[in-house]
Amino acid sequence: MVFSSLEFLFFFLPLTTLLYFAVPARYIRARNVVLLLFSLVFYGWGEPLYVFIMVASVIFSYFFGFMVEKCKHGGNKKGAKGFLILAVFVNLGLLGFFKYTDFLISLLNFLPGVSLKPLGIELPVGISFYTFQILSYVIDVYKGDTAAQKNVLSLGTYVTLFPQLIAGPIVRYRDVDDQLSGRSHSLMLFSSGVRTFVSGLGKKVLLANAAGSAFDALVALPEGRRTVLGAWLGILFFTFQIYFDFSGYSDMAIGLGKMFGFRFLENFNYPYISRSVTEFWRRWHISLSTWFKEYVYIPLGGSRVDKRWKLYRNLLIVWFLTGLWHGASWNFILWGLLFFVFLVMEKTFLLKALNKAPAFVGHVYTMTVVIFGWVLFNFTNLREGLSWAGNMLGVGVYAFADKYVFSLFLRNILLIAALTIGSTPLPKKLYRKCVERGKSFRIVWTFLSALLLALCVASIVGSDFNPFLYYRF
């Protein structure tokens, strides 16, 4: 199930809210169980079989967490490490099996005499996200950052919690540990959640979908009709689509979390205003970069290493894995490596130069890297991606621009303006100015939000175009 659907908005969410708040606040465990059951329905709705795999993962990890802690308390360091390794092995094994088997087969087929058939395994939705959450739990228990969860249902609630189950943010266990056993609910928090949720829904439905359909129109152009301007315009639409799609999803998740008393960390912080790639990755998909930093980069030694090459090695591993995490194909790996190259350049000399240069140089440079990155990212077929990048540079096009592209641009000019402004902190500033102005402004704002919600519903009812980009990771 996705948030931007009628079944979620008008059936799932009201019923969950009703049953959740029907349980008195003092029975927080019972409330957790309500969330757990509804989350299983939420997941099982789209994955009626794979839901059992998720449940099995939870039970295994509960056991592993329990054993890790038991061994640690008993002074059995080796045992603790053994169970940790087992937990990592099982969870990454499942992820690897479902996500990477066919990719591995395609690699093996390059060997002479090998010709294996791909298995055609369907990827369980959200497995990349919940696997990382489970790992963070077991690792945190091992490191002593948190105690093992005694209640398997509470652990289940943490892993399956529907707001962040399918596309993050990747919540670290220790960040919600105490919230699982005690959290406060209030009218203020709920209404704050509503506001965050509705703005996320608007980002997704009205902005990301519109940008996506404009991009798709340009991708659908036959080879002989490609233009330079069309290629740039297209990837620009995708650049906006992926940001508003994903950050809209994160906002909805954070908003839903607040409604049920959870406080998740922000996942995006206006990434497109960055002045360097380093800064971009501090602002984009923060929960994923934090995860890799914490559970891969720092354990490898991070930047506190005695030799320079070790730093580069650590970065290489992190960015290779970041790319691979997004999907089992070369384009994602190359996408990760592209950032590795620029991050290394920035670490060695570029960042210093950028800091001295005027701001716009940094903006243009960062967005150029990011946009070419999205070309790699979007086209799983490398040849198509390279051909698109070629089009942007004037290779393989029939004209610089044509009437079709101008027309598409003009028809979307308001959308482009909204997308551009929406990528900056300006709307937030306006929002603050507006609501601080007085009561009548806040009431008008509230009714405008209601109208926004109605428009989103209209768009969901009236259009069949409603993809979720991060669904496939």
Place this chain on the structure above:
Amino acid sequence: MANKNGADAIVEEYLRIDKKIFSRAENLLTVLLFLGFLFGFLVLFILTPDREYSKTENKELQTVPKFSFSELFEGTYTDNTVDYIKDQFPAKDLFVELNAAYSIVMGQLGNNGVILGKDGYLLTEENHASSQGIEQLHRYENLIDSLSLNIPTVVAVAGKGSQVLTDKLPVIFSTDASEHNRLLVKNTFEDKDYLFLDLAEILSDRRSEEIYYRTDHHWTSLGAFYGSAAILQSLNKPTGKLEDYFVETATDNFRGTVFNRSGMFWKKGEKIQFFRYEGDDRYTVSFCSSSGEVLEVSNSLYNRSCLTQDYHGTAYDSFVAPVSTPVVRIEKEGQERETLLVLKDSFAHSALPFLAREYNIVTVDIRSNAGYAAKLIEEGSVDALLVLVNSDTLLG
């Protein structure tokens, strides 16, 4: 919270705004509006009776799906439920209209692939033919090439409103795609041993007249008359004059396929006119199965049962027979006439009354039943072949 980074500060900032600025009453208003909206429509959904068919969308609606474990695990149960909720959503038409209006306000020139043109015309937007579309075109080319070997053949490609009424389109709208597609078709059939008529080009000279519907992609009876005249002329048959016909207004509340798709349900209906002539109710019109077996016979070229409000389909079906009828035969009793095989899509239907003046007719749908056409030609039971379709059909 364990980790205070820049992003976390944003969450805190919003919470601070929510806490400090919004009063309890204002927060309550937010929550009530939100939950009221969700629960309100949940209740309305349960209370409003389900519909089976939507006239505005011209669509059979999904009714309550039956549950079974096998369908659940295959995913069809959830898919059907999703369709059910969407189809039966309370005030669905209003929401669809709101979405269309929003799209127009945002400068999209229309909605859902329909352009809001001048003088109230709704025109479909074309996309450049895909490579599969071009493959399909070549399959049709091969088919027609082989059929035409032993029979006089005319290929007539009817233009759609959006291809012909270019003057009705907004200035910033690009006709690149429809022109591209028209030329693809033209270049394919132009230099063949059989005749090719690009009716879009021919009709362009008449575009100041009412030759297309405002809410449907088909040509009107007037457009079909001009199209048929060009076809009959190419077959060396008399074309007739407009004065030969008297006009019957079959309905003045026709809302066609483009309307159905546009979401602009505020648009008014329009007329369907039948161009009647002496003796047009004395034909033998047989509705047949795909193998030519007669299922139903009528005397009229007009099927008026399709004009009623409770008919599940488009009123355009009133021309001769519903467009989905696999094979239609039109014969004039007591007269020995040549038989024209019309390999067609829906555009042919409103042209049939004109063609039937000169020929006995067998229509065969090009998309689903071309094998039967080949059989008829092989048997020698037809004298000429007319392919009458629009470019969308040829391009898959």
